[in-house]
Amino acid sequence: MRSDSPIIAVRDLLGRPLESLRLSVTDRCNLRCLYCMPEEDYTWLPRAELLTFEELTRLVEVFAFVGVRKIRLTGGEPLLRHDLHELVAMIAPNPRVDDIALTTNGVLLAEQAAGLRKAGLHRVTISLDTLRPDRFHAMTRRGDHARVLAGIAAAQRAGFTGTKLDAVIVRGVNDDELAGLIEFGRAHAAEVRFIEYMDVAGATQWSPERVLSRAEMLQRLEQRYGKITPAREDSAAPAERFFLPDGTVFGIIASTTAPFCSRCNRSRLTADGQWYRCLYATSGTDLRGPLRAGASSSALAEQISAIWSARTDRGAEQRKSERFRGAFVSLDELQRDPHLEMHTRGG
Numbered sequence: 001m002r003s004d005s006p007i008i009a010v011r012d013l014l015g016r017p018l019e020s021l022r023l024s025v026t027d028r029c030n031l032r033c034l035y036c037m038p039e040e041d042y043t044w045l046p047r048a049e050l051l052t053f054e055e056l057t058r059l060v061e062v063f064a065f066v067g068v069r070k071i072r073l074t075g076g077e078p079l080l081r082h083d084l085h086e087l088v089a090m091i092a093p094n095p096r097v098d099d100i101a102l103t104t105n106g107v108l109l110a111e112q113a114a115g116l117r118k119a120g121l122h123r124v125t126i127s128l129d130t131l132r133p134d135r136f137h138a139m140t141r142r143g144d145h146a147r148v149l150a151g152i153a154a155a156q157r158a159g160f161t162g163t164k165l166d167a168v169i170v171r172g173v174n175d176d177e178l179a180g181l182i183e184f185g186r187a188h189a190a191e192v193r194f195i196e197y198m199d200v201a202g203a204t205q206w207s208p209e210r211v212l213s214r215a216e217m218l219q220r221l222e223q224r225y226g227k228i229t230p231a232r233e234d235s236a237a238p239a240e241r242f243f244l245p246d247g248t249v250f251g252i253i254a255s256t257t258a259p260f261c262s263r264c265n266r267s268r269l270t271a272d273g274q275w276y277r278c279l280y281a282t283s284g285t286d287l288r289g290p291l292r293a294g295a296s297s298s299a300l301a302e303q304i305s306a307i308w309s310a311r312t313d314r315g316a317e318q319r320k321s322e323r324f325r326g327a328f329v330s331l332d333e334l335q336r337d338p339h340l341e342m343h344t345r346g347g
């Protein structure tokens with residue numbers, strides 16, 4: 001495949017293009033967020049099976065050939081992958097990729113922000129669920145809140161713009177911090193986005209009662225600030241954006257109560273090369289096997305294109321239509337197949 005080969009933009013059976021790829025660079029994490037990794041023990045992917053930077057870069061090239069323009073590095077905690085800036089520097093020259101972003105818990109960001117920016121990273125999203133150190137400790141069961149705040153400051157110093165702060169809101173845990181988080185974001189030139197608690201695999205403590213819906217978030221914020229105006233946008237981005245009366249912008253990702261599957265243009269690659277077309281998919285496609293067996297880029301592109309063309313996934317919508325809803329998969333199943341975990345397939 002030549003670097004000037006035309007892009008073969010592929011669409012699935014619901015007309016959705018394949019534009020965005022979330023690359024999970026590790027399944028390991030230095031936190032244990034209660035909504036993502038609430039258990040004591042986890043089954044980890046064997047290290048020898050993780051894709052090398054060369055393999056990841058090659059797969060990005062192939063995905064870009066079938067239409068992917070946006071790459072998001074995620075995990076687990078992506079900053080645990082040694083020398084992540086080198087991967088960024090390898091992907092950045094690809095002329096078809098116009099956006100390279102990172103989702104991180106921020107714990108290791110202070111040390112790495114400048115190097116990542118220099119390597120060509122465009123944007124960062126930092127998870128920040130609470131402004132209270134004691135609550136942070138309770139929610140993540142380890143980790144130092146001050147380091148996350150230092151990471152946010154370092155991202156700003158390194159020159160990143162368009163920084164997002166993502167907060168998963170769990171009723172009875174941090175749902176009293178909506179206004180505080182928005183104000184923190186405003187003071188740090190970052191847009192806060194509230195994520196509804198999702199029943200993804202791995203969220204074994206999920207229950208419908210613990211979800212604070214978009215409607216309730218808006219109602220609470222209106223009570224405090226007055227009229228909230230939705231931004232008029234036509235985008236495949238998961239967050240809907242809103243303005244407070246003073247013009248401050250914030251977002252809500254209402255994956256649980258108002259899923260956006262009909263415009264979902266993203267898929268996920270695990271650190272060991274399994275490709276998933278939906279956050280709720282229970283099986284994926286092994287791309288590491290053919291890659292290591294010497295498949296050509298054209299053959300890989302054809303395989304990806306054929307599979308995406310047949311895609312019908314709309315996991316969150318299907319979950320919403322279920323009458324009795326609890327955890328998505330059992331602990332036993334998670335232990336048997338760690339690829340089901342949110343921290344393995346990359347949120």
Ligand code: SAM
Pocket residue numbers: 029035036074075076077078103104105106125126127166167168195196197198199200203342343346347
């Ligand atoms: N470790 C990094 C971080 O936390 O930012 C990146 C990986 S993490 C799996 C990606 C995103 O998934 C985070 O923003 C996290 O809050 C979100 N997430 C994990 N479990 C979730 C759940 N049950 N409901 C909603 N969002 C969840």
Ligand code: SF4
Pocket residue numbers: 029030031032033036037075076077105127343
């Ligand atoms: Fe928390 Fe992200 Fe780690 Fe999951 S992967 S436990 S969301 S820091």
Ligand code: SF4
Pocket residue numbers: 259260261262264265266277278279280313314315316317
């Ligand atoms: Fe896309 Fe699946 Fe999430 Fe729906 S549930 S938005 S199809 S990843």
